[in-house]
Amino acid sequence: MSKTFVTKAKQMLHGGDYNPDQWLDYPEILADDIKLMKLSHTNTFSVGIFAWSTLEPEEGVYHFEWLDKIIDDIHGIGGNVILATPSGARPAWMSQKYPEVLRVNASRVKQLHGARHNHCFTSPVYREKTQQMNRLLAERYGNHPALIMWHISNEYGGACHCDLCQDAFRTWLKEKYNHNLKALNDAWWGPFWSHTFTDWSQIESPSPIGESKVHGHNLDWRRFVTDQTIDFYKNEIVPIRELTPDIPITTNFMGDTPDLIPFQGLDYSKFAKHIDVISWDAYPAWHNDWETTADLAMKVAFIDDLYRSLKGQPFLLMESTPSLVNWHKVNKAKRPGMHLLSSMQMVAHGSDSILYFQWRKSRGSSEKFHGAVVDHDNSSENRVFKDVAEVGRTLEKLSEVAGTNRSAEVAFLYDWDNHWALQDAQGFSNETKRYAQTMHQHYRAFWENDIPVDVITKEHDFSSYKLLVVPMLYLASEDLISRFKDFVKNGGTLVMTYISGLVNESDLTYLGGWPHELQEIFGMKPLETDTLYPADRNRVSYNGKSYELKDYATTLDVAEAKVEATYEEDYYANTPAVTSHTYGAGKTYYIGGRLEDDFQRDFYEGVMKELEIHPVADVKHERGVSVQVRQAPECDYIFVMNFTEDEQHVHFESQVTDVITGETLHGDVTFEKYEVRVVEKSK
């Protein structure tokens, strides 16, 4: 695997969001910042994210001198700057003078000035103002040697429902449906509840005080919101691409909490095509009271694998906390060891950075108690600062890892359209669809066994993988189904589950039963999906063992498939629950019900044996330890991470070198609670 550096820095980036604009009246604090940056072994700072009211305090009056000094000072200590465009929040004068920049919510209420991330993404005024500001930033700092990357806006998300946006939505629809209103009515199943439109002007965005039950409409609106956000972003980057074509661009993606699933507001698979480097903001609730540390680590790993796979290259951790946040239900500090462990996990999955929100704790407003590298005590002696410096020293030893990637034989397919449509579907259980969590249930079997996984989206070519796992793909276009068929015909192994292949890309059900191509490759067809109450249970027998089932059980009409497992109870007792079928040079498996983790563990162990898919390194350990790899041309960097509260005995079958301590390791090694080691194995 060759190296693709995501920035011109060619090193692991360490640092984070720096808001000197909050401290311009405190020159001694700004001077301390520079000293503390060196002491904390940090090297990269994202500046200007929310600085618009300082950069342009009055319309057309600009103040850049403070930013000149900050960037020069960071450069003076050999640091890098990630320069942000400030569109995430705007000055009050702008909202006052041009109210069209304010967002209108889904209930058609115009929002007041305040907060952030709440502009209208269609407003010509806001587009003009952001472009103007970005041009000035690019002209002034484009050639600054400290500038390594652009950070466009901040955490794009949400939607606006103003008249300008309604017009833009209608224009988008006209384009999509070739100006053919009948085609739109057909795709949206118009006559249902008399919802046929006779003029484009009758169409509005979905609303709690209006239309929300037309699923094709909801889906198209969500797609429009993604496209309109990208369009806004593309407008932002015009001067940046023009003036600084060699400086890469990112915008920070998110995860949804509390269950840490991929962010649902935007289809990042579309957004990824327009940015150079993926970056994301990760805020897992470590040490919470509803899941084990290993479970949470597995969820973080899943998003990392998804976001890395969006561009198939290393990504950046743009924000994280060195200690705690201020917006979880309970904001618990990272226990000793967790900061290094959780940081190394990001690097293990492909991050070339550990960046924080925030460098210095703000003095006032809502983030004054949010974790930061520098606390109100301004000290380099507290626990958090020391933890950060330790991560910094470790990253300095891992500079060779920057730019390396890894390959995988297993892919999971994750789809935003599917998530939206499945959530909308009024049916099954409205509470337990749990698409992303179902992905987790299957992914866990690979994570626990140290099998590298790519989490790809539907545009991705999947022909090179041995195994493609596609849980709960309720929405699947005919084209995608044909691609599944080719994949299997050419030797791939495909796993699908209950509630799959039921609707097309407009969220219209397939008529005449399950799509024929799926019936052909699976050698069976699903008949009924039984939805269970939360306390209901059934069981499934597989390979002489019995496994618990909850939530969903699909009965199957088996034609040529082999029955791998059967239901044990209820009116479908002894009927097929899991099947396999050989098709062309490949094979398919269908899992009819939501089964306990042990089933996935045993089932995938068999599949991996059959396909000769092996753990990424010859390191043996108990459950709760994770091993991930980054591959350089001459060696593998193996990350061994103890995500348990217990001491663990890890067995290295081959001799490796600890990159941090320089020790040679072979045989049994004891790992303390939360201990992590990065070892190098020559090829």
Ligand code: GAL
């Ligand atoms: C992020 C945001 C940051 C900061 C952080 C706090 O979502 O981008 O500006 O607010 O959360 O955790």
